[in-house]
Amino acid sequence: MPRFARCVFAVFLAVSCLSSSLACQAAAPETAAAAFILMEAGSGRVLASRNETQERSIASTTKIMTCLVALEHSELTEKVTVKREHLREGSSMYLLEGETLTMEELLYGLMLPSGNDAAECIAAHCGGNGGSAQFVRWMNEKAKALGMEHTSFANPSGLDEMGHSSCALDMARLAAYAMQNPTFARIVSTRTASVGTRTMTNHNKLLASYSGCVGLKTGYTGDAGRTLVTCAERGGMRMIAVTLHDGSDWADHAALYDYGFSAYALSSGAKKGEAYGSVSVDGQSVSAVAAESFCYPVSESESLSVRAELPQTVSAPVRKGQTFGTLVISCGETEVGRVDLVSARSVQAQETKSETSKNKSLAEKLWQFLSAK
Structure with a gap:
């Protein structure tokens, strides 16, 4: 086959494939509405x-x-x-x-x-x-x-x-x-x-x-x-x-x-209660879960992606359900929704060494006082 003919044939195949691909995607109907x-x-x-x-x-x-x-x-x-x-x-x-x-x-x-x-x-x-x-x-x-x-x-x-x-x-x-x-x-x-x-x-x-x-x-x-x-x-x-x-x-x-x-079909971007990362709370790893579910309609050629925006560390105390950050949901390059990410559990504040020593000293003094009586 001559080189020119091969080029034309290749272009024809490319256009045909593109046309077939487009034909597979349903087009929005025309209406008589203003x-x-x-x-x-x-x-x-x-x-x-x-x-x-x-x-x-x-x-x-x-x-x-x-x-x-x-x-x-x-x-x-x-x-x-x-x-x-x-x-x-x-x-x-x-x-x-x-x-x-x-x-x-x-x-x-x-x-x-x-x-x-x-x-x-x-x-x-x-x-x-x-x-x-x-x-x-x-x-x-x-x-x-x-x-x-x-x-x-x-x-x-x-x-x-x-x-x-x-x-x-x-x-x-x-x-x-x-x-x-x-x-x-x-x-x-x-x-x-x-x-x-x-x-x-x-x-x-x-x-x-x-x-x-x-x-x-x-x-x-x-x-x-x-x-x-x-x-x-x-x-x-x-x-x-x-x-x-x-x-x-x-x-x-x-x-x-x-x-x-x-x-179109609904796609799940977030499920309530599901973990999308974790945060260190005074050295303890605590899951960050979605506060609510999020769904979005997508076509066959589209998909949802998520990005968790979370701090690395948080100081205790932390209560269950406390907001840690945000789950950003995108369809392609377009942001389509945000869901709060919250703590999966509570974490109590731990006593510091100085607080522990102070409490121990007070306990000893109280014991000495009671023993003297």
């Missing part, structure tokens, strides 16, 4: 996204925050009476003026059929003398506390209004936090619920059509278009998907989850 994100909830790692910080109308996905704030400012058994001013246009749980429901019943009406009337009723009740305005202030305070830098709430329902917007990244962070609340998670995973003579069905179709889906919230307004926030779990891994202004949201969420669960 903005979207797929996030692993535990770590906050973004697995796929586009325009994730773009501020847009979010419609009734607003009610994720409404439900969360209500849970923090009321009891499920509280009685709430419906007033005429609570009744709103759009999606409804069909409240009647003058009827009384529990806060829990209103929360089901808020999250399953997406009742705007329930949102207003909840906000007015929880806000007390400050009414809905106070409740919205709490919503914005909570958003700030969660680091939702591109979010501003103007009402509890999500109806289009100036100054009411968020982004896919902020909504994913909110959803991941909210799903840690057991009551919230129970409500949004419920397919149907009865309140009096009402039978309410959850608008989230993925609860029935996608294996592992455990919530969350749908939304639609003319300005926002179709918005959707969902949560799915498989193999111990919890993911959050958010799409904003997406006419194919059901299919897009399913495709995003298929990609996420096939391309």
Whole structure:
């Protein structure tokens, strides 16, 4: 074979091998959304996204925050009476003026059929003398506390209004936090619920059509278009998907989850109670163990590494669980987490020679005194 031909063939083989290698790695799916994100909830790692910080109308996905704030400012058994001013246009749980429901019943009406009337009723009740305005202030305070830098709430329902917007990244962070609340998670995973003579069905179709889906919230307004926030779990891994202004949201969420669960798996960076080094405590070797476990989603081509940052020596006394240092966890060259390394046991301070001699002298003097008597 001529030298030139051999070179071309070699280049062809190299390109072919590279193409085959790339083909083996699943690619993030395209979506019809104006903005979207797929996030692993535990770590906050973004697995796929586009325009994730773009501020847009979010419609009734607003009610994720409404439900969360209500849970923090009321009891499920509280009685709430419906007033005429609570009744709103759009999606409804069909409240009647003058009827009384529990806060829990209103929360089901808020999250399953997406009742705007329930949102207003909840906000007015929880806000007390400050009414809905106070409740919205709490919503914005909570958003700030969660680091939702591109979010501003103007009402509890999500109806289009100036100054009411968020982004896919902020909504994913909110959803991941909210799903840690057991009551919230129970409500949004419920397919149907009865309140009096009402039978309410959850608008989230993925609860029935996608294996592992455990919530969350749908939304639609003319300005926002179709918005959707969902949560799915498989193999111990919890993911959050958010799409904003997406006419194919059901299919897009399913495709995003298929990609996420096939391309990533949780890897253990630290196990609670496992030793990651030792420290000399007055000459005694004491194990430094992880104070908590840490997991992170990685692809097949990635792996986690750890580095223990510990002092060589520590003076006694040391109590069990006392912080010695830090375990730094990295994925490739990127630091992804830190875990405290703590003492596996307690170590008491030892008496010095001078202290021992002093105590011995005092004991002898006491014995001499008692003997003299």
